[in-house]
Amino acid sequence: MNGFKVLQVQQSVFADNDRRAEQLRQELKTQGVFLLNLMSSPGAGKTTLLSRTIESLNGKLKIGIMEADIDSDVDARTIEGFGAKVIQLHTGGMCHLDAEMTRQGLEALGTNDVELAILENVGNLVCPAEFDTGAVKKAMILSVPEGDDKPLKYPLIFSVCDVVLINKIDVLPYFDFDMERCAANIRTRNPAAKIIPVCARTGEGIDAWTDWLCNEVTAWQKP
């Protein structure tokens, strides 16, 4: 074979990202920074929910936000208006963020004065679910107009999230959306998921969400 040999490797391509993500999480633990990975489809209300979250926490936690989008800075401008520290990340066409991009984002944001860092992932229910970003917890938003059968169509994202926020509950009377059926569909994929119905526009249910966030941040900051 002209001096060629076969080298048996058996190495996972995802292992590289998983290792970087674990290392990032360790560093965040040391710094006392809680990183949340927030995912949803485009238009489910990530930016509105974040604005409402900042408003509702009202200075209780020092917040830093990373807005990841394929292009533009409209989301970062919106969030900035609510008084949180924010940076815009451009993924340059990529459909998700990995651990290395998240690390670069945190460095650009600066975490010295941040207790709760939130990564607003690219609006997509497929790829973001597959990559560990180094976040401590994962949350996702499912909005009422998307339908209660979404957990059946995109099982992976529902199976990896710690919290599922069901947003836009103010429009429930106008949609054929059954909250109990939706919860059952989520539980099929993830019996441990916490489900919180909210309306980011009116503020309904937001307290349950911010209570969860505060508890998680406190638990993470304990040595």
Place this chain on the structure above:
Amino acid sequence: MHELGILSSLVHTIEKIVTEEGLTEVEKIVIEVGELSGIVPRYIEQCYPAAVYKTFMEKTALELVTVPGIVKCRDCGLVFNAAANDLRCPDCSGQNLEILEGNDMIVKELVCR
């Protein structure tokens, strides 16, 4: 675009192996793609030339091997092929499944010197 990102990470992984093993040339790589990995083999093949362009792997051939997705039903314990059964246990119709095999992408071997 998903597959292109995965391939850049693949090039990194191989680069590390090449340095560690002191290799001079990689003629071919054999990659295993699991049916439950969310990776589409056809897209991997299409993106591959772009991912290795102007890298040390520009002339390296790619061979893909598909690995079946094997799952275990958490309700009744049956082990079965997930794709062939539409992600549903053929015995009890359960959908609470544990993935045993086929959710990864693995560098299996390098033909090199």
